[in-house]
Each structure stands twice: as C-alpha cells, then as structure tokens.
Amino acid sequence: MTLQESFLKAVEESKVLKERPGKDELSELYGLYKQSTVGDVDHERPGILNFVGKLKWDAWIPKKGMTKEEAMAAYVAEVEKLKEKYGI
Numbered sequence: 001m002t003l004q005e006s007f008l009k010a011v012e013e014s015k016v017l018k019e020r021p022g023k024d025e026l027s028e029l030y031g032l033y034k035q036s037t038v039g040d041v042d043h044e045r046p047g048i049l050n051f052v053g054k055l056k057w058d059a060w061i062p063k064k065g066m067t068k069e070e071a072m073a074a075y076v077a078e079v080e081k082l083k084e085k086y087g088i
Helices: 003-014 023-037 051-063 068-086
Strands: none
Touching (some): 003 023
16 A cells, blocks of 8 residues: 555544544644645735634744655554554
8 A cells, every 4th residue: 555545544543443542632633734734834824803814824933844755654653553543
C-alpha cells in the first residue's frame, strides 16, 4: 500500500472511531491533514472573533515546514494510536 493509500484509509478510519477523540487529538489530526493536503499555512491568523478559525490555524501552523509526505505519515501514525485508544 502506498503512503497516499494509507493516508486516505486513515482519513476514513478517523471518521468511524467508536468514541470521539478529545480536542487536542482532533487538533493534531486537523493540523496534519491540512499540512498533508495543502502544505504550509498560507494566510494570517484569523481575527479575534473567529474562534474556530483561530483554533484551526493554531493546529496547522506548528506543522509548517513538514513535507506533505511527512505529514501524511504522521497522520497515519496518529490515527493508529487513536484506533488503539478508542477502537474502530
């Protein structure tokens, strides 16, 4: 299985975990997903009233500089941990 195929499988598996992961775990997945699919964050941090946008930006910005392949591999590894913790 290629990295791309493993990544796409992990994305699907992350949607069917038996329990919803915590906020920190979801933020980690979001940041890795965006880095995997878009690359480095390409806009300024959203304004003070955009709470959700700020949380998403804050999850994505630490991944800046990771290659898409590194982010995909990290995403797959993170989903594997969540599968062990929450079941699928």
